[in-house]
Amino acid sequence: MDSLLDALQEGRLIELPDNDKLDALQFLAHIIEAIPSLPPGTDVAGLILAKEQTSQTSLGMGWACPDARVPFDEDLICVVGWSPQGVNYGAPDGIPVSIIAMYLVPENQRNHYLREVSLLAKALTVYPGVKGLRAVKELNEIRDYLLDLITSTKETVGPDSRARMIRLQARPTLESLPAGDLSNLIIEPVTLVGAPGLKPIVLTQNAGLAQRLDATVGLLEKIEAEGVCQTGGWRVSKRGKVAYQHGRFTYDCLAITTSGVGRK
Structure with a gap:
């Protein structure tokens, strides 16, 4: 085994x-x-x-x-x-x-x-x-x-x-x-909303994570190109994408950390 x-x-x-x-x-x-x-x-x-x-x-x-x-x-x-x-x-x-x-x-x-x-x-x-x-x-x-x-x-x-x-x-x-530390793993669902010419919108219940992602330069570009973004101790992984009219879209993501930085 x-x-x-x-x-x-x-x-x-x-x-x-x-x-x-x-x-x-x-x-x-x-x-x-x-x-x-x-x-x-x-x-x-x-x-x-x-x-x-x-x-x-x-x-x-x-x-x-x-x-x-x-x-x-x-x-x-x-x-x-x-x-x-x-x-x-x-x-x-x-x-x-x-x-x-x-x-x-x-x-x-x-x-x-x-x-x-x-x-x-x-x-x-x-x-x-x-x-x-x-x-x-x-x-x-x-x-x-x-x-x-x-x-x-x-x-x-x-x-x-x-x-x-x-x-x-x-x-x-x-x-x-x-x-x-895996026993203290913190997993947060995140939705990222994007549209042409607009700053990405981060939807999550974790205030610290939202602040971190709001400050991450090129967040959507990294998620689109690599499927993952590492920032401030968090690993944000793309699970799926939904496209809407007028070039708008959402990414369904999981944000995971094993350190105290992720605590609310």
Whole structure:
């Protein structure tokens, strides 16, 4: 389960802010959307929510594995959300979901993804501590729990994976790691309104973000040309564009930061 290990190693294990299913899925999807290697405008949240309407992504026993399949080549990407209270996910076994392992599945990673989820499902059947998931109270305990779960399926633990897990177990607690800032990720929806000869209009509930974007020179040009704009600690990514009469248009964007500059 290399992608799950990658998520632990790269700080993509995050405590979910609440136990609402829709909010949890959107939160994790937006984290994937913020990964710089993804093409601008990749609507992970839309893909995830559309699939949830037609598929059951719960594995049971407090786990769910939603996935977004995309038509380009990239690494298989996983982000893991932990809910201390448990998310009312509508799982067939009725158990609230504590772990949501969300995957971005590129075209060239379909088989890799199927193997990983198959191994994960197998691990859940053989791991003796699987029923203790709801008793875990700290994020670092969840990290250790996941490492133990991975080792319970011998096929997943080759020499390289074993070495990576040893390094993970030797790392300091998540609170002292820079990657731990992901648990304080700030995600703001933004609408940018443009028209010929007029200054861009920024629509957002975050006053500090609005002020920052108002002062950003060439904001619309950067969003149009590159699909993303970095400014003042914020990463603004374009999700979509709607054109109107007389050359007017709007950009639907997400603004993401992991630092205190984004707090209202």
